Amino acid sequence: MTSGLLVCVTSYMFGSYDFRFFSKPSGYIGVYDPAEIHNRNQLKGYMQEAMVKLGYHLVFFFVYLYSTIIRLVDD
Template sequence: MSIDTSLFIFSLFDTSALLFLTVYIVITLSDLECDYLNAQQCCNKLNKWVIPEVISYGILVILLLFTNHWILFLLNAPMLAWISYKYFSIPKGNIGFYDATEVHNRGNLKQLMKFSMVRLVYHLIHFFIYLYCMIIALLTNG
């Protein structure tokens, strides 16, 4: 098995995990919106997944960079930069990316839902891109 095949298999699994995580975030935020969860429960559930998400993106982008897949690297780098920026620009005093005291202020919940939906579409598109790349890598090496 070549490096490209291994990379695309890993990318497919990584993107699948990120896709499921984003679906979980959308469901949890919609539960908060419908008052099935309170803000503290929702934010506690979601904040524990922020660091693994950033690490997952980081590993994928670094692997794409080191294996000279420039187009895929350039497609993934903006989302890593945006997620990292959002994580590292958390105001002092907030408990995390999702803060229970801020989630209902100034339409933050709608903004978080919109951002999550954008990430959902982004991961879905990338899932099929990596699936295609994996199939091509398997066919060219077989």
Template structure:
């Protein structure tokens, strides 16, 4: 997989994750302001937890397969954190966001902080991938056609090559400054 395609896909996936995390923040703030009930809010958020996890793991796998070790090390902490969050759901809860516990002991505030940190991570990742994409584009070789097929007024354009100006031979001058 070419680097340009890889980083383009990384940008698209990261952009989708950013929009998803903004949705999470809006939904949690709607719950905090009592625009949504806890059951509806948790059902919405738990539905999107698995696609969020798999898209982050897809990014990680693509970077591993392409051999970008620095970016793999950069993405490893967020992947571990998301897998750990998904794996250690308390028994009896319907998902990471449980309507029975979301208002207890500051759970709502904790979820808001975690989603905000994840959003900050994804925004930093977006700009890192954007830099990598621009770097990959700049390193790509430019292939110029062998023949000039440009026509102006039904006549082929004359090919003129750049010629450096003739060198000027000046007599040795002695400057006093």
């Protein structure tokens, strides 16, 4: 049950990144264009996205660490 949930959330995060990467027009440098950081109207969205990704990585680091420790202790 929990491993299925972990796979679903992880695949959603990778899928959303892939969508952003492949939906950029051909004239753009990429997802992380250094010149776009100076647009104040987009900066709030970039900061919010960075905090969501940071939270995701922190939570799932400890979830996977806990799962690994429990699996090792049970053996």
